[in-house]
Amino acid sequence: MPVRETTRLLLIRHAQASFGTEDYDRLSERGLRQAELLAQWLAAQPELEFAHVVSGAQRRHAQTLHALQAAAHAIDRPLPTAVVDADWNEFDHESLLRGYAAWATDDPDLPALRDGLEPSRVQALLGRAFHAWGTGALDHAMPETLQTFRDRVRRARDRAETHAASGTALVVSSGGVIARCAQALLSLDEAATIRHNLSLANSGIVEFVREDGTWHLRRWSHLPHLDTEQHRALRSFY
Template sequence: MPTLILIRHAQASFGAADYDELSALGHEQSRALGQALKALGIVPDAVCLGAQKRHRQTWEGINQALGHIVPPRILPGFNEFDFSGLIEARYAGRARPDNLHTERRAHFKALRETVLEWQQGEISDPPESYAAFAARVRTARTEAMSEGHETVLVVSSGGAIGQTVGDVMGAPADAMIRLQLQIKNCAMARLIVTPRAEHLSTFNETPHITAANEARLLTYS
């Protein structure tokens, strides 16, 4: 059955001037995932990436093991929503928590609250409406499978993957952020795609994580 494999990017540079850049650990994670995919015999017929740097860098690390020679398609619909811009829009003219963009606990608490308000239309002038985000992610999935390939691998981000899983499962909108915050770096979700429907096969797989490397390689942001 045609399968869409969604992979969250490897660890990015939280708290740095450019978040959209893999950390040294992120590069290691992506290479480890590529080796695990090769060991599992997963050979994609096609590869699609969001347009962000961390998506491309994650794929480059994976592909060191896979050796896929066809250039990936770039589908910006798989980009993450602009979480920094969204948080800034929420706190415009309001007091904000200390260390909002540098302390993980404060950041992710604010992110969860912000996304819930965004979905309810309670944030003025967001960078993108929630409805537009949901629609572009859905369209990107259709585009990724439009060429009739049997196995399509996509590198994307946690929000887009959480939105996809919630959408496919028919979950309420607020499931997106709850799913997003569970997704590990370089984790995979697999969808079986038929002409009539999409079916979730697996979620948050980490074939590159073992008992020997878990303490080092398992991250969430």
């Protein structure tokens, strides 16, 4: 029988950044611990061999990747030299939220961004902000349109697939980017893409496998490193 060609994309959403602070683009204390535990789990999987490693150019990506590199080096299984590719960067979420707040001044969940960051309210608000961006209503406030964002994610994904060939690419990126990969590979509509985006936990693992030209989702927001009672409280979504 012919050997089936398999390409694997293992996409990691960065560990928790510092949402609500003056410098979002750095890992929080919780995020540093998430990254450490994720790194330990990945390093303990002998079957995981990576043909290509790439990350976005943002600090939270670099900090998450550094933890993975350190854990792999500690067991004498260093990762391939990582490529930094800014096309894996997240969309500008701060401009999105500012633009949406100015456009939808009567949204009842806007105070949730200031008053305790109640998760259900924040997620509902983000869903409406994504929808407004998709209709073009926020293009004046954003450095790129939603279609431009989709296009650069496609370029980044194409490059990772090419470098992985019939192996596995390890990618450290962000939730919005990973959700756009899911949209393209699984033919999701916009509403489903937003749901996938908002359901992806910090440091969550997403695995896509292409067999004989067809992509399959194997894991979404997989958190084996936070699966014990001791570590479950470290889970976060923003």
